[in-house]
Amino acid sequence: MDRARGFTLVELVMVIMLMSIVATVSVTFIGQAARGVIDTGARQQRALAGIVISERLTRELREALPNSLRANGACIEWMPIVAASTYEGLPTAASPASFQAVALPGGSSASGRVAIYGYGRDLYNYANPGPLSPPASVAAGSPLVPVTFDSGLTHRFNTRSPNQRFYLVTDPVTLCQSGQYLYRYKNYGLQPGLGDSLPTAMPGREVVAAGLEASSVAFRVTPATLKRNAVVAFDFTLADVATGEKFSVSQEVQVRNVP
Incomplete structure (x- = not known):
């Protein structure tokens, strides 16, 4: 009659040790792969x-x-530019309140400060006369529209643009x-x-x-x-x-x- 066969204690210990080694290597490999994915992301x-x-x-x-x-x-x-166009002629009066300009694209209106030329000057120290105006508005319309300084203010520009160009800028x-x-x-x-x-x-x-x-x-x-x-x-x-x-x-x- 055949004798029943099983595992010895030594065999069980060896199996457990091998499984632990395999598990450790697997966990380390998976962890490094996951860390690599996280770092790459x-x-x-x-x-x-x-x-x-x-x-x-x-x-x-x-x-x-x-x-x-x-x-x-x-x-x-x-100073961010919000609009630009060309003027027809700057007034020569001592305290002008407006000037004529070519209408903005689409005949739209815009508001800001008018800047004309001003190279070599500090735009941040406001002066009248100077290259930067007080707040102003460009009227809607076509083909010529008035550019008017707000609240009855006046301003005289001390230089002219070679291309008769002016910009409307925000603060x-x-x-x-x-x-x-x-x-x-x-x-x-x-x-x-x-x-x-x-x-x-x-x-x-x-x-x-x-x-x-x-x-x-x-x-x-x-x-x-x-x-x-x-x-x-x-x-x-x-x-x-x-x-x-x-x-x-x-x-x-x-x-x-x-x-």
Whole structure:
């Protein structure tokens, strides 16, 4: 009669040890693969964030009045253009309240400050006469429309454009890094110095980017001349606090110049 056969204690221990080794290797392999997927996803997110931030800055800076750009490293300020046209002739009176201009596309109206030429002058220190007007409005209509200074104000321009060109700009906008954030400031009016009296909360301050490496943002402005356009170069670095990995972006933006 056959004897019943089973496993000895030694065999059971060996099987358990082999299974433990296989399980450990499997868990380690799966964990490393999962970590690789997570790290790759995080890198892709940082790269995408860098592209989005760079594209937003590029689009905004392209709409800047070229001779309004000024930077000091971590901050840049400019006056956004909202409309542009040509004037028929600037008044020669001592205190003009309006002037005639070619209507805006579609006969639309617009409001802001009128800027005419002004190269070599500080647009942020308002003066009358000067290249930057007080708030004004371009009337709707066609083919010629009046450009009128608001609330009975008057202004005389001290220079004329070679192309009889004028721009309508809004109040200045500033981008500035603070810690890991890049903020956009607006609705603070004209300030003589870059970074003076900026808003400290919404709606005058809004976050453009987060997760920046400290002191990594740098803006540089090459001013426009009559022979070439203005160029803005900027750099920033996105950093992962957990892993220490970084993603750096460098970009140049050409700001078209029609004096």
